[in-house]
Amino acid sequence: MKNRTSSSIPLAVQTLTKQDFTADQDVRWCPGCGDYSILAQTQRILPDLGIPKEDFVFISGIGCSSRFPYYMNTYGFHTIHGRAPTIASGVKAANPDLSVWVITGDGDALSIGGNHFIHLMRRNFDINMLLFNNRIYGLTKGQYSPTSEQGKKTYSTPMGSIDNPFNPISLALASGATFVARSLDRDPAHLRGVIKAAFEHKGTSFVEIYQNCNVYNDGAFFTYTEKETKADNTVFLEHDEPLVFGKDADKGICLNGFKPEVVSLTDGAHTPDALITHDQFAEDRTLAYFLSRMTEAPGLPHPIGIFRSVENPCYEGMMTEQINAAKEQMGEGDLEALLNAGDTWGVE
Amino acid sequence: MKKQKQLIEEATIMFASDSGGGSQIIGTQMTEASAIAGNDVATLPDYPAEIRAPAGSLAGISGFQLRFSSLTIHTPGDICDVLVAMNPAALKVNIDKLKPNGVLIVDIDNFAQRNLRLAGYNSNPLEDDSLTRFQVIPVELTRLTREALKDTDLTQREIDRCKNFYALGMVCWMYNRPMDYAFQWLKEKFATKPQYIEANTLALKAGNIYCEATEQFATSYEIKPAKFAPGKYRNIEGNMATALGLVAASQKAGLQLVYGSYPITPASTILHELARYRNFGVKTMQMEDEIAAVGVAIGAAFSGALGVTGSSGPGIALKAEAINLAMIAELPLVVCNIQRAGPSTGMPTKTEQADLLQMFYGRNGESPLPIIATSRPSDCFETVYEACRIAIKYMTPVIFMSDLYVAFGAEPWLIPKVSDLPAIDVDFPTDTDGFEPYLREEVTLARPWAIPGTPGLEHRIGGLEKADISGNVSYDPDNHEQMVHLRAEKVARIVEDIPPTEIFGESRAELLVLSWGGTYGAVRTAVEHKQAEGESVSHVHLRYLNPLPKDLGEVMKGFKRVLIPELNLGQLRQLIRAEYLIDAIGLNKIQGQPFHIFEVESKINELLRGDV
Numbered sequence: 024m025k026n027r028t029s030s031s032i033p034l035a036v037q038t039l040t041k042q043d044f045t046a047d048q049d050v051r052w053c054p055g056c057g058d059y060s061i062l063a064q065t066q067r068i069l070p071d072l073g074i075p076k077e078d079f080v081f082i083s084g085i086g087c088s089s090r091f092p093y094y095m096n097t098y099g100f101h102t103i104h105g106r107a108p109t110i111a112s113g114v115k116a117a118n119p120d121l122s123v124w125v126i127t128g129d130g131d132a133l134s135i136g137g138n139h140f141i142h143l144m145r146r147n148f149d150i151n152m153l154l155f156n157n158r159i160y161g162l163t164k165g166q167y168s169p170t171s172e173q174g175k176k177t178y179s180t181p182m183g184s185i186d187n188p189f190n191p192i193s194l195a196l197a198s199g200a201t202f203v204a205r206s207l208d209r210d211p212a213h214l215r216g217v218i219k220a221a222f223e224h225k226g227t228s229f230v231e232i233y234q235n236c237n238v239y240n241d242g243a244f245f246t247y248t249e250k251e252t253k254a255d256n257t258v259f260l261e262h263d264e265p266l267v268f269g270k271d272a273d274k275g276i277c278l279n280g281f282k283p284e285v286v287s288l289t290d291g292a293h294t295p296d297a298l299i300t301h302d303q304f305a306e307d308r309t310l311a312y313f314l315s316r317m318t319e320a321p322g323l324p325h326p327i328g329i330f331r332s333v334e335n336p337c338y339e340g341m342m343t344e345q346i347n348a349a350k351e352q353m354g355e356g357d358l359e360a361l362l363n364a365g366d367t368w369g370v371e
Numbered sequence: 372m373k374k375q376k377q378l379i380e381e382a383t384i385m386f387a388s389d390s391g392g393g394s395q396i397i398g399t400q401m402t403e404a405s406a407i408a409g410n411d412v413a414t415l416p417d418y419p420a421e422i423r424a425p426a427g428s429l430a431g432i433s434g435f436q437l438r439f440s441s442l443t444i445h446t447p448g449d450i451c452d453v454l455v456a457m458n459p460a461a462l463k464v465n466i467d468k469l470k471p472n473g474v475l476i477v478d479i480d481n482f483a484q485r486n487l488r489l490a491g492y493n494s495n496p497l498e499d500d501s502l503t504r505f506q507v508i509p510v511e512l513t514r515l516t517r518e519a520l521k522d523t524d525l526t527q528r529e530i531d532r533c534k535n536f537y538a539l540g541m542v543c544w545m546y547n548r549p550m551d552y553a554f555q556w557l558k559e560k561f562a563t564k565p566q567y568i569e570a571n572t573l574a575l576k577a578g579n580i581y582c583e584a585t586e587q588f589a590t591s592y593e594i595k596p597a598k599f600a601p602g603k604y605r606n607i608e609g610n611m612a613t614a615l616g617l618v619a620a621s622q623k624a625g626l627q628l629v630y631g632s633y634p635i636t637p638a639s640t641i642l643h644e645l646a647r648y649r650n651f652g653v654k655t656m657q658m659e660d661e662i663a664a665v666g667v668a669i670g671a672a673f674s675g676a677l678g679v680t681g682s683s684g685p686g687i688a689l690k691a692e693a694i695n696l697a698m699i700a701e702l703p704l705v706v707c708n709i710q711r712a713g714p715s716t717g718m719p720t721k722t723e724q725a726d727l728l729q730m731f732y733g734r735n736g737e738s739p740l741p742i743i744a745t746s747r748p749s750d751c752f753e754t755v756y757e758a759c760r761i762a763i764k765y766m767t768p769v770i771f772m773s774d775l776y777v778a779f780g781a782e783p784w785l786i787p788k789v790s791d792l793p794a795i796d797v798d799f800p801t802d803t804d805g806f807e808p809y810l811r812e813e814v815t816l817a818r819p820w821a822i823p824g825t826p827g828l829e830h831r832i833g834g835l836e837k838a839d840i841s842g843n844v845s846y847d848p849d850n851h852e853q854m855v856h857l858r859a860e861k862v863a864r865i866v867e868d869i870p871p872t873e874i875f876g877e878s879r880a881e882l883l884v885l886s887w888g889g890t891y892g893a894v895r896t897a898v899e900h901k902q903a904e905g906e907s908v909s910h911v912h913l914r915y916l917n918p919l920p921k922d923l924g925e926v927m928k929g930f931k932r933v934l935i936p937e938l939n940l941g942q943l944r945q946l947i948r949a950e951y952l953i954d955a956i957g958l959n960k961i962q963g964q965p966f967h968i969f970e971v972e973s974k975i976n977e978l979l980r981g982d983v
Contacts, residue, residue, distance in 0.1 A: 046831070048843065077826045082670075092831050093844065098823035100673055101833025102666075103696050109663040113670020113678065114823065116654055117629050121674070121823050139666070142659040342654055349649035356651030358622045359789045362615060363603065366552065367786065368407055370599040 039070035057208035057234035084131040088155035091126040105136025108143035119339040144198035159240035192315035202228035209248040260328030265298035381440030383448035387461035390433040393535030398435025405439035406606040409596025415447035427489040445892030449967040459490035480513035519577035533574040540578025607784040609777040612751035614644035620759030624795035629671035631664035637775040638709040661689035675822035681707035703762035710774040712963040721963025722776035725939035742917040744772040746891035749784040766817040803827035808842035816861035876909030883930035897971035
């Protein structure tokens, strides 16, 4: 593993631009796909993160989103369906100095890779996962996904899908993820902010990005992304701020028992003090989970932003600690001694 | 009473009890004591998948077979001289393995009606005529152990758990084995529970004194040390040697070892062993499933570590897609398949070598991989080391095959000097000038191992077909065909690293016995016996299965016939026939048990008589 002096970093980084992170390959997503925006925001934010280009590794599984590493001029590994978290874990375990990113989709992360997803979340490697959720299978041409709403009519479900969808935010929180956020492909500024926060978080960062598939599921998130409807159907989470939303910031969320409900801030009955105040740093994940459930509740706005951001020890760091502790207790491994350990006898 | 001491060449003994009754422990103790006494040893633990089947039942019997000899031996023996059976079920399961006139030691306190019924005996075999062909030595093992330990503070249940050491004390007397090793082991094992050290030590001594005192035991035996090549030895189990080989390869290569695994019999003990070597920087990762286990190994390899995963057939099946990814990504990776009896879950605690074709062909598309197999516990170190060397030199996943019989067996191992181990050169390129991810080394066709963190060598790899040299995604038809040929050619060129085939016996003879894997011991011994009788038979044992040694075709031409004994339906035979158009003959056994020497001998006899 190479050592880098800290003084050399800013010099190397200052010169980087979006162009440095753009690979020479033609991008082959459908024109109008939400993936273009996510790629552009990532390429724009990376030069600002203060680490050299060669230390970024982008790892993906299979699906439209998983072509992403080919378009990044960094180290990249386009792996197999659902398994990117496992390969990313190996990359990070072997070299904790790298900035490791998993690019995945709703089918890749939550269906075929569901098991790896929950275990990545609980292990808390310092890895960033961007999940492009378009609620459909794009690359295999239009089958329903584990985030498709029940009753979804697709090629594989002409009478409507039967199974209930996953809520990725709830799943990540329940699995113990230390950083959980949601953003939108059609809100570039917010998306850049969340990607940066995910990078800065030490531990596994999970970002669900609502992403429009304009071919197989066009407009799936328009209620939350388009100017006419966005303000009244989303609530942007800000730490230590009350949950206020609406075109004129005239509505809020307050608790009625265990039920969140929308209240008017103009009818004189409620003031912002009565609303839920967001605490993204709360060690207890109950509030974050509670907010994540609003996604499914009819009549409530979709929360967007950072649900939870809590520092916990990382897997790779604890592994290093064990190695150091073992070396301290037993001394640096001596191969000759290891081979000759136990009961030995000599033959002349 | 005057006791006799008789000099003999070798002995094979079997301890059998309920699983959890301590047979494995005292078997191991006796093995170590014999190895330290200078004998050649070979062991065969045989235990049920059930952790604790109902006490006294046939399903729950755990056995440990041990052979020790003043000669060089290759197997734990076909048949036992002594059987120590702690209850009727242990007797019933193993009595067929005791030779006529063999010594049968039984704990008669355990032969009550209930235990007899559990074992399926209608009448007490100690009282009817069914055991007259053996020297039956009934011992009140339970009562005697309780008597010996009556002054300790242990509960009766705890006292009864010391019975195995009482039995060990008896066997140590029979074979004039010093008990020092066992005393020392007890001190270490029960460092925090001194009352158990005392109790088991008492039991051990009491068993020994019992034999000295009673007329039941008239003769003890002495077995002289075996002749070994000069050097330093230790007794080693196959899986432990495999773990040491992996650590050694990583150290010699200057790479960190990342071992991803998911618990599975019989591979788990490699994980256990490696997990103890954090001070060597070894990163063992017990993952959520078999796929994740190979995934972390591949990720680690991409990062520049020695990535290794280990499992058994069912787990390897799950890993197949990821192994194929490492194949097309051309990353070094070592996949250890410690085979067990299949198909499906099969018989997890029984041995077999029926995964060979799975390793050759169990992946989609044209997916050639080097495959090497170990032959015995003391060979695991060198073979897995070789797997690591090939993986790094040729930038390819390598399959290392072992099996349960080898993995759990133990024998003396000539400890190699670290300086004598072959070099493993690692070259992480840093020169950006003319760098291409799939530009190949001329001789080996290996691509560069350019690792993340290296400035200017940023590149992308993946499972989609690669354009030659640039490694960009390519659907070009000619390129695809070329890449398929290149990947096959790369593996084929490993043949240059394979030493000439060693023929045990004449290079021209009537019969060649060709074997691979864990059948080595039985086959080699059978051929030794037949050669001693003047028969025209030779033996070749293959370590390299893909590619096969380049002289193998010529070697086989020196023989009128080729016999391939395998613990499967003829998988190597199929490959040999296809490759060389030789009408090889099979000897196939699929019982979850290794070959007996006599089985191979009878087949050789049959072929040499020509009455096939």
